[in-house]
Amino acid sequence: xxxxxxxxxxxxxxxxxxxxxxxxxxxxxxxxxxxxxxxxxxxxxxxxxxxxxxxxxxxxxxxxxxxxxxxxxxxxxxxxxxxxxxxxxxxxxxxxxxxxxxxxxxxxxxxxxxxxxxxxxxxxxxxxxxxxxxxxxxxxxxxxxxxxxxxxxxxxxxxxxxxxxxxxxxxxxxxxxxxxxxxxxxxxxxxxxxxxxxxxxxxxxxxxxxxx
Numbered sequence: 001x002x003x004x005x006x007x008x009x010x011x012x013x014x015x016x017x018x019x020x021x022x023x024x025x026x027x028x029x030x031x032x033x034x035x036x037x038x039x040x041x042x043x044x045x046x047x048x049x050x051x052x053x054x055x056x057x058x059x060x061x062x063x064x065x066x067x068x069x070x071x072x073x074x075x076x077x078x079x080x081x082x083x084x085x086x087x088x089x090x091x092x093x094x095x096x097x098x099x100x101x102x103x104x105x106x107x108x109x110x111x112x113x114x115x116x117x118x119x120x121x122x123x124x125x126x127x128x129x130x131x132x133x134x135x136x137x138x139x140x141x142x143x144x145x146x147x148x149x150x151x152x153x154x155x156x157x158x159x160x161x162x163x164x165x166x167x168x169x170x171x172x173x174x175x176x177x178x179x180x181x182x183x184x185x186x187x188x189x190x191x192x193x194x195x196x197x198x199x200x201x202x203x204x205x206x207x208x209x210x211x212x
Contacts, residue, residue: 001051002040012028056129058188060119063111065180070149074104077160080170101159114145139198157175
């Protein structure tokens with residue numbers, strides 16, 4: 001891994017995203033750029049390993065953010081369903097609304113329990129987050145959390161209606177959660193990569209002779 005200082009041969013250009021400029025997403029062009037040996041971080045050839053070293057923490061942190069935002073979104077949706085009146089009745093008086101709230105709540109509590117199990121394993125396993133089997137566990141946790149959160153966000157937006165896609169006012173947190181779910185499904189490794197990694201790691205210790 002190289003630490004490259006700004007100077008001749010280095011050109012950067014910001015890439016705008018729907019998320020945030022704080023991530024520093026940019027186009028980086030290196031053209032005959034000279035880097036002193038002293039700017040090598042770690043051992044030569046270990047750059048990929050250094051980047052991978054951080055992924056378990058990052059993916060776990062993304063899960064915590066999703067669950068927290070999801071819980072706030074469901075809470076706001078419950079309150080909205082109770083106070084919003086349609087033809088003299090509160091939204092929550094409609095069976096279809098209660099069904100959506102039940103789906104969202106069940107999904108949220110399921111990933112909360114899953115998260116606590118994986119987190120306990122992280123804290124007690126030898127090597128902690130970098131235990132050889134934790135990569136697959138955390139990847140599958142992130143996959144399930146982003147998949148479930150997408151459904152939770154969908155239910156919340158549908159109940160909020162037009163307010164669920166406004167950036168201000170009572171639906172702001174639901175709108176923000178809806179957007180963040182898709183960011184989280186990509187950052188730290190896409191859902192497809194997470195699912196593939198989890199199964200590949202599971203197969204490492206799968207009994208060769210196992211048969212039905």
